[in-house]
């Protein structure tokens with residue numbers, strides 16, 4: 001059974017520069033268990049670490065079990081005492097037997113430890129333990145979007161969130177625990193809810209049926225800015241960088257069923273994830289263009305002649321992704337054998353459990369993986385990203401009937417944000433086709449009021465890079481989210497573009513990439 005050995009591997013070892021998620025979702029450690037299971041097991045064990053250590057130390061059975069290291073004993077005793085199905089291994093498994101042999105002692109110590117804390121139930125005990133040792137990183141709420149294609153806010157409040165207090169602020173929710181029935185209704189994005197950071201809805205029917213979608217607040221801005229107001233009335237749309245598909249499905253929920261959304265994704269593997277995400281969301285008007293490079297789509301092709309709205313959310317540095325979550329540091333039970341634990345990975349005998357992963361599980365992992373921050377952001381990489389990002393939006397500018405575009409990143413860097421806007425506004429295609437920014441006063445209610453706008457001090461960076469400065473109105477049109485603050489968002493940037501002048505009949509689209517940029521500061 002690889003789950004416990006794999007969890008021990010994640011917790012052991014010396015590669016402390018990796019974040020918790022990258023250790024689990026990356027492939028450096030060659031783990032075989034499902035990342036979602038590993039993540040849950042380790043996080044839950046870490047939550048009750050002090051209590052588990054106390055029970056194990058008092059039960060004093062490690063000296064009799066050569067197979068059990070202190071880390072393994074914490075993980076296994078956690079599941080033995082707290083998991084619904086107990087230890088996730090066959091009854092004859094060595095590790096399971098090593099713990100269950102001592103179940104009478106463990107149960108006795110568990111009960112004593114609970115009564116010492118004057119807790120009548122396990123629920124009371126868990127709540128008290130969380131108050132005694134609050135988990136270190138709990139500042140981001142868990143954002144959940146109610147999928148209007150399959151449900152409604154009122155339905156969900158009456159079912160999945162029945163009994164929840166709904167008048168909390170986002171900060172209050174961010175400080176609460178999953179067991180507390182409290183939520184905040186987002187004031188900026190319709191159908192968006194903030195819940196406790198450790199709230200887990202992935203086992204609910206509403207989630208498995210696609211009625212609830214886990215999506216950060218900031219990530220809801222692009223589709224809402226593009227199509228949230230009645231004035232913009234999209235015809236067909238393109239999501240040019242679509243996988244895993246959160247923004248595509250949000251866009252589908254915002255527009256009428258008679259429009260087609262072309263969801264384009266360059267990467268073949270991610271295209272499959274996109275396809276299942278779209279199916280799960282019930283978005284019947286989305287046409288997935290698998291393994292399709294957006295830059296290779298001919299804007300003049302007859303298929304796209306009714307495309308009025310485009311959403312561009314390209315690959316970026318991910319520098320806005322909130323706080324690296326470190327691998328939990330566990331306080332270990334006393335090891336009477338005084339053996340130094342190095343790694344739990346070595347046993348060649350162990351059988352790795354290779355169950356097939358369901359599409360939903362793969363999807364959950366991908367959504368998480370998209371949010372895995374890359375910390376190696378150097379100037380050259382930023383320059384390359386900035387160039388590609390601008391190229392993608394310029395390509396979007398060339399669609400003959402296009403009138404509205406959003407560009408977004410989960411980056412905090414000026415190079416990927418305000419600089420890209422400056423480059424785009426200076427580009428030949430923007431000038432000839434009449435593209436400008438979507439001014440704040442014309443933005444949809446909710447985002448118009450959002451207080452964080454383009455960085456006023458971006459000017460010095462733009463000047464340093466030889467780009468044209470943005471006017472105060474242009475900067476005010478840009479929307480930023482700052483990571484780690486009271487808003488509970490990750491770092492994010494979005495800018496809308498509208499086509500106000502030039503020929504929008506669809507006949508003048510002779511855009512040529514070689515028309516080139518007026519700005520030429522970076523090269524690939």
Ligand SMILES: C[S@@+](CC[C@H](N)C(=O)[O-])C[C@H]1O[C@@H](n2cnc3c(N)ncnc32)[C@H](O)[C@@H]1O
Pocket residue numbers: 219240241242243244245246247248264265266267270292293294295313314315316370
């Ligand atoms: C930041 S992710 C998009 C996340 C997505 N919008 C969502 O909300 O779920 C960027 C995606 O764009 C894809 N991509 C990057 N360049 C592309 C291109 N030229 N054409 C199509 N897809 C591209 C990447 O493979 C990646 O899946």
